[in-house]
Amino acid sequence: MTERTPSEASRDIPEATVARLPVYLRALTGLSEAGTATCSSEHLATAAGVNSAMLRKDLSHLGSYGTRGVGYDVEYLRYQIAREIGVTQDWPVVIVGIGNLGHALANFSGFRSRGFRVVALLDADPRRHQEVVAGVDVRPFSDLEAIVHEHGVAIGVISTPAPAAQDVADHMVAAGIRSILNFAPTVLAVPPGVDVRKVDLSIELQILAYHEQRKALGAAAVERPVDGALEGRPA
Amino acid sequence: MTERTPSEASRDIPEATVARLPVYLRALTGLSEAGTATCSSEHLATAAGVNSAMLRKDLSHLGSYGTRGVGYDVEYLRYQIAREIGVTQDWPVVIVGIGNLGHALANFSGFRSRGFRVVALLDADPRRHQEVVAGVDVRPFSDLEAIVHEHGVAIGVISTPAPAAQDVADHMVAAGIRSILNFAPTVLAVPPGVDVRKVDLSIELQILAYHEQRKALGAAAVERPVDGALEGRPA
DNA sequence: CTCGGTTTGTTCTCGCGTTCACAAACTCCT
DNA sequence: AGGAGTTTGTGAACGCGAGAACAAACCGAG
Secondary structure, eight states, X not given: OOOOOHHHHTSOOOHHHHHXXXXXXXXXXXXXXXXXXXXXXXHHHHHHTSOHHHHHHXXXXXXXXXXXXXXXXXXXXXXXXXXXXXXXXXXXXXXXXXXXXXXXXXXXXXXXXXXXXXXXXXXXXXXXXXOEETXXXXXXXXXXXXXXXXXXXXXXEEOSOHHHHHHHHHHHHHHTOOEEEEOSSSOOOOOTTOEEEEOOHHHHHHHHHHHHHXXXXXXXXXXXXXXXXXXXXXX | OOOOSHHHHTSXXXXXXXXXXXXXXXXXXXXXXXXXXXXXXXXXXXXXXXXXXXXXXXXXXXXXXXXTTTBEEHHHHHHHHHHHHTTTSXXXXXXXOOSHHHHHHHHOHXXXXXXXXXXXXXXXXXXXXXXXXXXXXXXXXXXHHHHHXXXXXXXXXXXXXXXXXXXXXXXXHHHTOOEEEEOSSSOOOOOTTOEEXXXXXXXXXXXXXXXXXXXXXXXXXHHSOOOOOSSOOOO
């Protein structure tokens, strides 16, 4: 096993590794712009904020790029990771729901610079159809299927309010989109074969709040130890 | 072990469970608004998009709320989870970096409705200091420490461009903030005891792109089976 | 009061992900 | 050429999380 033929190695990369590859890619881009030609796993791992052993294992899943005793060629590794992720090609993307968040997403330069091209902005509200955001005009949601077929869109972004999200997702799937990035705070039901990733801003804050509360509780427990049953039980 | 005193049970909840509690909370709020008084683990799990066994195990970590043969009291469980997360109290939040994304975050109603209150918007650019966003006026970044102390801010949100993020984080930590939600595409270095969660929009898209490429490759392999060494290579 | 039906809480098992530790391999210096 | 120093790639150990399965507990009918 562990053949170094790309198509061999590119089989079954662990999900956790896939989620970190973009971080490595970003770190490598930074090193490249800084003029670094070669880097060790330790160096790159620090830049990516991970353990060096984990980095090496992650990279080993895509092949044996790297030279023992030397390190990794920044440009070469960057290209290999980009190819593995698939961002050497351009991905046309459509954004549905042009509210505050949709505006921000449409203007986000990080998409363009990382292989994604926003080909259309859609909104159900006719009052938004006059607008032009980030050089792209907002079109009616009913144009979705035509746009998907015209540009070969494979990835859709949902930034609508929660109640509209499922309907939008259904239409996306019907139009042939198989990858959805969902910013609406709702659980989406999609048929098998369709990937959904969700980004929920308030969930992240709530996780922080939990730990923050924990810290405060821990500090309070030092002052006044123990004591449990207090707030529970209306039943 | 497994005492049901809240303070006992609230020790060491697995991180994976913590990340799902907000989802359950959202699902319960939905059920509550729909007028549902009681629900089974199966019902709630479906609403939250998870397995019922996992839901029960998650809930068991915070205590034995729920009645065998009956299910969970929606309101009661909702309160217990909210208390466990810490969103029964209000968390003052400060947002730094009022660009497109900062605007969207400041206007995001989901924060307010889930126990978070934006007490200040900060930006280093003086041209933005005249603006009023979502009823809050944009103030200079140098006001950070004063605001943190005045309002007892424990959570900071960074929505600046990447190059400014580390500096902002440093000032936040210096001002006493111990929880940071970072939207800038950079790895933040913070001292131990400070929690950082990151949301990177382009990383999510890249993960989708990887799987999308995979699907396309798989489909191609069906047409033309086998054969390995093709795309790799610029040694 | 007893019994059948239902649902929770928990135990057990399995697989994945992370970390450690080391052999293999490369460079550079003598 | 040979050896010392470095760094990668990987095998093995460990811990955590997910799912299946089951006993305990509760309700309601008779």
